[in-house]
Structure formats: structure tokens, C-alpha cells
Amino acid sequence: MTLIRYLLVGVINTLVGLGTIYLAMYFLQMGVASSNAFGYSIGIMVSFALNKKWTFKSQDHPVYSFLRYLLVLLVAYVANLETVLFANSHFELNAYLSQALGIIPYTAIGFVGSRYFAFRERRGMQPILDQANQSSTVKKASLATRMTELSIVVPCYNEEAVLPETVQRLTELLQYLINKGKVTLDSCVYYVDDGSRDRTWNLIETLSKTNSFVRGIKLSRNLGHQNALLAGLLTVKGEAVISVDADLQDDLAAIEEMLDDYAAGYDIVYGVRSSRKTDTFFKNFTAIAYYRLLGIMGVEIIYNHADYRLMSRRVIDALREFGEVNLFLRGIIPQLGFSHTIVYYERADRFAGESKYPLKKMLSLAWQGITSFSNVPLKFITGLGLLVSLISFAVTIWAIWIKLFTELAIPGWASTVLPIYFLGGIQLLCLGIIGEYLAKIYMETKRRPRYILEKTTGNL
Numbered sequence: 001m002t003l004i005r006y007l008l009v010g011v012i013n014t015l016v017g018l019g020t021i022y023l024a025m026y027f028l029q030m031g032v033a034s035s036n037a038f039g040y041s042i043g044i045m046v047s048f049a050l051n052k053k054w055t056f057k058s059q060d061h062p063v064y065s066f067l068r069y070l071l072v073l074l075v076a077y078v079a080n081l082e083t084v085l086f087a088n089s090h091f092e093l094n095a096y097l098s099q100a101l102g103i104i105p106y107t108a109i110g111f112v113g114s115r116y117f118a119f120r121e122r123r124g125m126q127p128i129l130d131q132a133n134q135s136s137t138v139k140k141a142s143l144a145t146r147m148t149e150l151s152i153v154v155p156c157y158n159e160e161a162v163l164p165e166t167v168q169r170l171t172e173l174l175q176y177l178i179n180k181g182k183v184t185l186d187s188c189v190y191y192v193d194d195g196s197r198d199r200t201w202n203l204i205e206t207l208s209k210t211n212s213f214v215r216g217i218k219l220s221r222n223l224g225h226q227n228a229l230l231a232g233l234l235t236v237k238g239e240a241v242i243s244v245d246a247d248l249q250d251d252l253a254a255i256e257e258m259l260d261d262y263a264a265g266y267d268i269v270y271g272v273r274s275s276r277k278t279d280t281f282f283k284n285f286t287a288i289a290y291y292r293l294l295g296i297m298g299v300e301i302i303y304n305h306a307d308y309r310l311m312s313r314r315v316i317d318a319l320r321e322f323g324e325v326n327l328f329l330r331g332i333i334p335q336l337g338f339s340h341t342i343v344y345y346e347r348a349d350r351f352a353g354e355s356k357y358p359l360k361k362m363l364s365l366a367w368q369g370i371t372s373f374s375n376v377p378l379k380f381i382t383g384l385g386l387l388v389s390l391i392s393f394a395v396t397i398w399a400i401w402i403k404l405f406t407e408l409a410i411p412g413w414a415s416t417v418l419p420i421y422f423l424g425g426i427q428l429l430c431l432g433i434i435g436e437y438l439a440k441i442y443m444e445t446k447r448r449p450r451y452i453l454e455k456t457t458g459n460l
Helices: 003-028 032-055 062-090 095-118 131-135 163-179 201-212 225-235 252-261 282-296 315-319 328-334 358-373 375-404 420-445
Strands: 149-154 188-193 214-219 240-243 268-273 305-312 340-345 453-457
Touching: 003 095, 003 201, 032 095, 062 095, 095 201, 131 305, 131 358, 149 163, 149 225, 149 375, 163 188, 163 252, 188 201, 188 225, 188 375, 201 214, 201 453, 225 305, 225 315, 225 375, 240 315, 240 328, 252 268, 252 305, 252 340, 305 328, 315 328
Parallel strands: 149 188, 149 240, 188 214, 268 340
Antiparallel strands: 214 453, 240 305, 268 305
């Protein structure tokens, strides 16, 4: 609907601009250049007002929004001009068809730039949690006398380099929490080996014999981070369960604050990064764009939250009811409901070893999050098909006009080929998106186990 509103505003903008130009020329006796400048100015202001209030419903400052909107229009116009010149010079298309092709990048850049840059929402960058309302319904327990049986789940894949340090820090943390009377002596850490190829499991077995806090769970093969994490969550005991990565980038000191919030009555406590100072520009930009995209598609997710969280036992029991194979826990957990809050922390650099989430896996997880929780891509196909149909109809009318009223029609001209390739590309894109959803349905209907435990170590 947002795209349709944007296109309607574009039509209104064109009509208002042309009408103003003609009025200025014939009634105000203005010159051609001044009339066009006047008409374009009026059209831009009308389109800005309609897009801000109606299309995107932006609450941002009008002056800043207007300046950003002008920049977006400038970029879109340059892209339009370059497309027209390129089509005219390289494909020898006439001016009319070249202008028609130039509308495509102009519209696409204008819409995307307006949505994500010119009319961005101020609060879109922050997690939307109404903690004030929650505080009136959450039980305020006494923190001083609240002792919890805590289980910490740590997925591991080729973590030989960092595992000894991780075990040491988590052991010291548990001992500290026991001494403060916040967790019981039964609390421990479960290291889930996700089919590692190095000595990760050997280290877990060895450490479990000398460290009473260490427990081990070995999966039969590598099944991915999300499956390994789920295996740990659904296998371990404990009144409260915290999941954390083994690379020590998440601040372990936040666990104490999570326990305080749990003792106050919250069932879920999300660990959220307070900033992205340790990320590269590319990773920071793509992460922000991804969270915005998920929000647009209606996926409920906590901004800047990965898989560092505390969950109560009844949350784990509710999670057990979700039998889907295509896992994206960051999207599933918020759907469970229950009372929740946030703990902010500073994310550090990786202590040792290499990241287990290269660009390929990050893109795969991002696509999993979109297609597992949103049907917007399928709706986008409908809108795209409508837009292509309208463009094709306009080109058809233009071709008939050229044939009937001009002498420019040439048999075998290139414009008969371009629409075929254009429509063929759109069809392949649509089939690809539909195929992705069908593949997920195929995986779900087979009902294969999401993980298989090969062995355990320690007293589970």
C-alpha cells in the first residue's frame, strides 16, 4: 500500500506541476524557463507534503525531511538522466522509449530514498517496549532473597582457541553469583558442540571432569547455530536459562542484571547492544537496514538483539511447542509473549579465533528471518506484477500512437525485445521468491528432527 500511495502522489505531482506550468505561461505571461521552475517547485512541495503526511506518515522535523527529500530527488533525477542517455546511445532507442525506461530507476530510487532516508522514523532505531505499562503488571519481588537455579547455554563450533577463557570467565561469574546468594549451587554452564572439527569437544569433556560447573552436549553433526542453541535450550534443566555465544563478545557482567530483572518478575530479559562502535561501516549499515526491513515487513524483533537473553522455565516450555524446522529464534521469542525487558551492554571484540558468521551465513540468516515470519515478499510480487502491467499497457498505447500518427515505426525495432526480457526477468524473480517459500513448506512437511544428540558429559 505504501508503494501504491507513493505512485499516486507521483501522478498528482505530475498533474499539479504541468498545470502550474501552463497557468504560469498562458495566464501569468511567464517565460518557459521561469514557468518550468515555478511549476517544478510547486509540484515538489505538494509531493513532499503528501508523502510526509499520507504516504509515509513521518513525524520527523519538516525542514530536515525536506532537505533530505530534495537530495533523494536529485539522485533520482541523475539516475533517470543517465538511464535515458545510456538507452539512447547504446541501444539506439528513440527519445520516447528512453524516457519511459528512465522512469523505472527514478521511481525506484525515489521510493527507497524517501522511505529509508527522507522520511525515516525517529523511533524506528529503538526497540519499542512499553516498560512503563509493564511495570504496573509485573510482580516486584524482593531481590535480596531471590535465589535462582541458573543454566547457561553456550553453542560452540570450532571454539578451541577461545573455550578455555570462556570456561574460566563463566566459572568465576557463577561462583560470584553463588557467593552473593543470587543463584543456587546447582547452577551450571552447558556447552553445546555443534559438530566441531577441532578439539572443542575434547576440551569440554576434559573440563567437565575437573570443573563442576561444566556440562557438555554433543550434536551428531554440524546443524548450524540456531539448531545448536535450540538443542541446548530444550535439553538443559534450570529455573532460568541464559543463552550466550562462546566468543566473549557479549558482556557477561550483564547476566547479574538479567537475574535481577528475572527476580523482579520478568520472564524474558533481552540483552541489547548499546552501540555498534566495534562494527565496520558495512556491517553497521547493513544491520540497520535489515532491522528496518524486518520492521516494514511486520516481523516483531528487538533492535540490536542477537541471541543473548534470559528466559524463564515457562518460556522454554512454550518454545518447545514451536515445531518449525526453519529456525530464527530472534523472531520466535518475541512471539511467545510474556513479560519482558531489556538490559543494555557494550559489545566487545572477539577474544580469540575467527567469526563463525561470515557474510554468506549472515545473509542466509537474514533471509531466513524475512521468509519465516513475513509474507510481504509474496504481496510484493502482486504489486510488482501490477506495476509491470501498467508500464506494459503504457508502452502499448505509445506503440499504437507511433504506428497510427507518426512515420517513425520501424519493423523489428528493439522495443519489441526489451519488454520480453523485462517481463521475463520479473517472472523469474517472482518464481524465485515463490520457490523459496515452497522450499520451506517442503522442509516443514518432512518433519525431520531439528537436532540429534550424540553424547553428553557431566550430570544433565
